Amino acid sequence: xxxxxxxxxxxxxxxxxRAGTWTTPHGPVQTPAFxxxxxxxxxxxxxxxQLRDAGAQMVLANTYHLAxxxxxxxVRELGGLHRFMDWxxxxxxxxxxxxxxxxxxxxxxxxxxxxxxxxxxxSLLELSPERAVQIQEDLGADCIMxxxxxxxxxxxxxxxxxxxxxxxxxxxxxxxAQKRDDQALFGINQGGIDEGMRTRSAEALVPLDFxxxxxxxxxxxxxxADMYRTLDFTVHQLPEHKxxxxxxxxxxxxxxxxxxxxxxLFDCVMPTRNGRNAMAFTSSGPVRLRNAVHIRDExxxxxxxxxxxxxxxxxxxxRHLFAAKEMLGGILVSLHxxxxxxxxxxxxxxxxxxxxxxxxxxxxxARWNAQP
Amino acid sequence: xxxxxxxxxxxxxxxxxRAGTWTTPHGPVQTPAFxxxxxxxxxxxxxxxQLRDAGAQMVLANTYHLAxxxxxxxVRELGGLHRFMDWxxxxxxxxxxxxxxxxxxxxxxxxxxxxxxxxxxxSLLELSPERAVQIQEDLGADCIMxxxxxxxxxxxxxxxxxxxxxxxxxxxxxxxAQKRDDQALFGINQGGIDEGMRTRSAEALVPLDFxxxxxxxxxxxxxxADMYRTLDFTVHQLPEHKxxxxxxxxxxxxxxxxxxxxxxLFDCVMPTRNGRNAMAFTSSGPVRLRNAVHIRDExxxxxxxxxxxxxxxxxxxxRHLFAAKEMLGGILVSLHxxxxxxxxxxxxxxxxxxxxxxxxxxxxxARWNAQP
Numbered sequence: 001x002x003x004x005x006x007x008x009x010x011x012x013x014x015x016x017x018r019a020g021t022w023t024t025p026h027g028p029v030q031t032p033a034f035x036x037x038x039x040x041x042x043x044x045x046x047x048x049x050q051l052r053d054a055g056a057q058m059v060l061a062n063t064y065h066l067a068x069x070x071x072x073x074x075v076r077e078l079g080g081l082h083r084f085m086d087w088x089x090x091x092x093x094x095x096x097x098x099x100x101x102x103x104x105x106x107x108x109x110x111x112x113x114x115x116x117x118x119x120x121x122x123s124l125l126e127l128s129p130e131r132a133v134q135i136q137e138d139l140g141a142d143c144i145m146x147x148x149x150x151x152x153x154x155x156x157x158x159x160x161x162x163x164x165x166x167x168x169x170x171x172x173x174x175x176x177a178q179k180r181d182d183q184a185l186f187g188i189n190q191g192g193i194d195e196g197m198r199t200r201s202a203e204a205l206v207p208l209d210f211x212x213x214x215x216x217x218x219x220x221x222x223x224x225a226d227m228y229r230t231l232d233f234t235v236h237q238l239p240e241h242k243x244x245x246x247x248x249x250x251x252x253x254x255x256x257x258x259x260x261x262x263x264x265l266f267d268c269v270m271p272t273r274n275g276r277n278a279m280a281f282t283s284s285g286p287v288r289l290r291n292a293v294h295i296r297d298e299x300x301x302x303x304x305x306x307x308x309x310x311x312x313x314x315x316x317x318x319r320h321l322f323a324a325k326e327m328l329g330g331i332l333v334s335l336h337x338x339x340x341x342x343x344x345x346x347x348x349x350x351x352x353x354x355x356x357x358x359x360x361x362x363x364x365x366a367r368w369n370a371q372p
Numbered sequence: 373x374x375x376x377x378x379x380x381x382x383x384x385x386x387x388x389x390r391a392g393t394w395t396t397p398h399g400p401v402q403t404p405a406f407x408x409x410x411x412x413x414x415x416x417x418x419x420x421x422q423l424r425d426a427g428a429q430m431v432l433a434n435t436y437h438l439a440x441x442x443x444x445x446x447v448r449e450l451g452g453l454h455r456f457m458d459w460x461x462x463x464x465x466x467x468x469x470x471x472x473x474x475x476x477x478x479x480x481x482x483x484x485x486x487x488x489x490x491x492x493x494x495s496l497l498e499l500s501p502e503r504a505v506q507i508q509e510d511l512g513a514d515c516i517m518x519x520x521x522x523x524x525x526x527x528x529x530x531x532x533x534x535x536x537x538x539x540x541x542x543x544x545x546x547x548x549a550q551k552r553d554d555q556a557l558f559g560i561n562q563g564g565i566d567e568g569m570r571t572r573s574a575e576a577l578v579p580l581d582f583x584x585x586x587x588x589x590x591x592x593x594x595x596x597a598d599m600y601r602t603l604d605f606t607v608h609q610l611p612e613h614k615x616x617x618x619x620x621x622x623x624x625x626x627x628x629x630x631x632x633x634x635x636x637l638f639d640c641v642m643p644t645r646n647g648r649n650a651m652a653f654t655s656s657g658p659v660r661l662r663n664a665v666h667i668r669d670e671x672x673x674x675x676x677x678x679x680x681x682x683x684x685x686x687x688x689x690x691r692h693l694f695a696a697k698e699m700l701g702g703i704l705v706s707l708h709x710x711x712x713x714x715x716x717x718x719x720x721x722x723x724x725x726x727x728x729x730x731x732x733x734x735x736x737x738a739r740w741n742a743q744p
Contacts, residue, residue, distance in 0.1 A: 041692065045417075045699040048679065070667060070692045077668050078688045086684045295442060296449050308419065312458045316450045320413065320442045327417040327699060 004184045004211055007241050014358040016235070016262040018106030019352040022243050023211075023350055024090040024142040025182050026082065027057075029262040031243065032345045032352075034255065035060040035092060036272065036338050039068065045331040048087045054307060058090040058142075058268040063135055064127075065097035069122050069328040072138035080140030092143040094247070095132045095174075095188075097214075098150055099193040103164055106337050109149075111166055112359070115299070122333035129173035137180050145214060146174040148188040150250045153221035160192040161200070163217075164260040164347060168204040175208060186245060188216040193226045213238045215263070224254060256364055259348045260357060261340070271341050275334030278322040284369050287315075289333065294319035307339040308332065376556045376583055378615050380461050384729040388634040391724040394615050396462040396514040398454065399429075403615065403636040404717045405725075406627065407464060407705045412441065413457040417646050417703040418710070420459045423592050426679060426707060427621070427714030430514075432460040432639040435507055436471035436499075440492050444510035451630065452512030452743045464515040464639070466619070467546075467560075470522055481521075483538060498708040509552050517586060518546040520560040521667055525593035532564040533572070535589075540576040547580060558590040560616060565598045567605045574609035575720035579733075584615040587635070591621045599626065603633040624716055628736055632729060643713050649704030650694040652681075654712070657740050659687075661705065666691035680704065680709040 003025045010019045036043045038049055038098035039062045041051065043051055051059065061081060066072060078084045081091055096106050097114070105117040113128035129147045136144035147170045149163040167190045178185050185291075187210035191197030199370060205213065215234055218227045231246070238244050245265035255266050271281065278289040282302035289301075305311075311330035312348045321329030344364075351360035375397045382391045394401045408415045408423055411434045415423055425433065433453055438444060448550045450456050453463055469486070472478060476488040476497075488666035493586075501519045508516035521535040539562045561581035563569030577585065579715065587606055590599045603618070610616050617628050617637035627638050643653065650661040654674035677683075681704035693701030700740050716736075717742035723732035 040696045040698055041689070042698050042700045045703065047700070047703075048684075065696075069696050070688070074668055074688065074692075078670055078686050084686070084689050084692075086689075296446055298450055314450050314456070316442070316446065317413070317456050317458075320446075320456075324412045324437075324441050326412055326414050327702070328414045328419070330699070331417065331703075365680075 003182055004210070006241060008241060010353045012352050012355065015357050015361075017262040017352045017357045018262055018350065019265055019349045020243070020264060021268050022192075022264070024058075024184070026088060026090045026142050028327070029057045029265075030078045030349060031258045033057055033265055034342075034345045035265065035267040036339045037062075037267055037269045038087075039065050039084060039269075041075070041081060043334075043338075045327065046272075048085070050335055051087075051338065054088070054339040055346060056094060056338060059087055059141070059345065060084070060092045060094065061141065063093045063096035063101065063139065066093075066139060067096060067135050068118050072135040076138040076140065082140065089259055090143065091141040092232030092245075093136050093139050093141040093145065095145040095147040096127055096133065097133065097147045098248075100127050101150055108282070111169060129170040132176040133174050133177040133185070134247075134335075137183065140291065141183065142333060143184045143186060144210070145186050146171040146188055148190055148231060149217050150188065150190065150217045150220065152219075153193065153226075155157070155192065157197075158189075159192065160194060161215045162199050163203045164190050164197050171205055171208060171210075173343050184211040184215050186212040187249070188208055188214045189234060189238065191234075192217060193230045195230075198230060198234040198326055199224050200232065206237070206239060207353075210242075212243040212245060214247050216247045218246065219254070226255075228252065228257050228261065229349075231258055231263065235262040252370060253365070255280065255341070255344060256348065256361060259345070260361055265331070266345070272334040275337045276330035278329065278333060280333050281337050283367060289315065289318050289329070289340075290322050301333075301336060302340070305336060305339060305343070307336045309336040373652065375554055378584070378613060380613060382633075382725045384724050384727065387498035387729050387733075389631040389632050389720065389724045389729045390634055390636060391721045392615070392636060393412075394636070396430075396556070398462045399516050400459060401429045401462055401637075402721060404627075404631045404720050405429055406713045406717045407637065407638055407639040408713075409639055410459075411591070411641075412437050412683050413447070413453060414646065415706075415710075416646075416648065417699065417706055420457070421575060422707055423459075423710065424461070424710040427718060428710060430457055430464060432464045433457070433511070433513065434471065435465045435504065435511065435706040437738040438465075438511060439468060439507050440490050444507040447508040448512065449464060450575065454512065460513065464511040464579045464617075464637075465511050465517065467517040467519040468499055468507065469504065469519045471621075472499050472521055483541060485616070501502065501542040502549040502653060503659045505557070509550075509555065513555065515556045515558060515584070517558050518543040518560055518582075520562055520588050522562065522589045523564065525564065525589075527564065529566065529569075532562075532569050536562050536569050536573045536601075538578075543577055543580055547582070549677075551582035556583040556631045558584040558586045560586045560619070561606060562589045563606075565594050567602075570602060570606040571609060572635050573607065577611070578611060582614070584617060585610045586617040586619050586660065590618065590621045591626070594630075596626060600629050600633065601628055602643060603635065608633040619714055622714070625715060625737070625740060627713070628720065628733060631717070632733055638717070643709030648711045650701065652705050652712075653709050655739060660688050661687065662694050662703070663691070673705075673708060674712070677711060679708045681708040
């Protein structure tokens, strides 16, 4: 595990926002950091050079999807995920559990394992903590995740408690199953939006001494205010000198608010998924490029952005691409949205280091016309 | 028209293959040249920098498609096609006639004009020679085309003759309608695969002194041998010191054979359309990347190619992208195929200049395992 280290460089005393550098076998990640999502070993429509140019330092890939197609052994035989997808920077894989619960047809789950049917071909598959680690060792990401149980936001308290306890049990088994020493295995805090449950989870996981901790089970249907409140009472229970990762979050405002509660790492499909659907995040709020108002609009998507979409094309052209169902529309706006997210976390990092977090947060919220 | 000039640099005495430089208001084009097709103002899935990196010097856009979406006036208002699609090199637009006959529902055609229904929304539209020029002046390409009538390959002789004569009539009207002096308007030779008809067309068009000539009405269903034979008796009837453009052609072997008959310019959707469908042109022949044989294949798509797809990825990864319906598959193989076409015309140019055309042609045919 000596190939990993997390150096905290600054912490905002008022909010707890942090700036740091997380060193991995594939290079450093300056935090707070946002990971574009490359579900199947490709951030949809974008080349690695384009991601790097947009400021991305680390990407995420999905274990469940890659285990189904092309299979983790195939990825291993083709040189592992870095070689496979030509990304030589750090990579994180999730455990696959989230998709087993959300996407596959779950057949049976007990403390031993989950049994489910593939959403591709209906074949019967299993995922246990040991198998989740084995698959992730085949894939070879820098950062891998313990298998967890992620209940719906509105689940009853006894189900939340059971998920917390099973997640703890599985975390131990994942830790014991790990063979490679060049992958950081993160524990995942669960517990819904209940302070007692989150505390129960943290108190069980922190002694296991994982090199980093994720907060799971948020952004699964609860109100943003509930998510922020949950972070308020959860984050400070995680080790200060280890990276903290908020899984699957979120909107720009969510990232802003979560950084201001001490989170270091993020991933979300929103910049690319929304980009493919003609929705752009801009410095003055969301822009929907399918709207007819843009047909003859010569102005750039976001005059404050330095990406290709904003510096080389008009809103009229981007609108045309979506109206004509041209691939380049989704490509350009995905690229822009990733650039927007990267700039946001970069600016937050600068704000933490310069002691201007509160001011930055207020300015951003005012500009986006959003309230947390 | 002083912004255009065509300098013949070498002609192969045996085959008539030529190497030249065609100067346009947006820069020179070294011939023989292949134009990637950007139907709606975008070569599907690719950015202009990627096209340039692949060696493309000039691109084609389709008048019919752009006239329907977003409309030629919109393109003009957004700064013209170069600004619109961020391609500052030379652009060629077709007249729109080919799609009116092939894609739209043609309602009526006489010597005056074609009346047709849009394939998008069924609206009733007209295309006359004057309108075709006006639309192309709005779009603002460097090279524009006369409206022609392109009959099917198997049409009866009287229909072919009528199309030749209407094409001549329309060529005169296009020439008279032209207002801009910074666009090269090409005449289009028609006449099916009949020597008499091709001669009739050439003898009528050449005196009109267009700055370049296209050969239309080929690659519309006739056998390759018929196309090559038609070029044999057509090309030498076109002016020697003007560029010659074979519209919509074709396979690599077609380009090789047509260059060896004195053609300078080409366009075809094949590299991009086939690329999106997982078919790659390689130095040893076509490769179908969906085939299961590639699942665990670590080798590059084409070891002789210097494109991103070939230098950074395995066949196994490319196969995975298509199996998983990921956009990046079509992007990478389109890029590769365009690079393959650009290298082909570049190598032909070198062969003409070095007097090795016959040898190059024999080598290529042997490698592709193809016979003309």
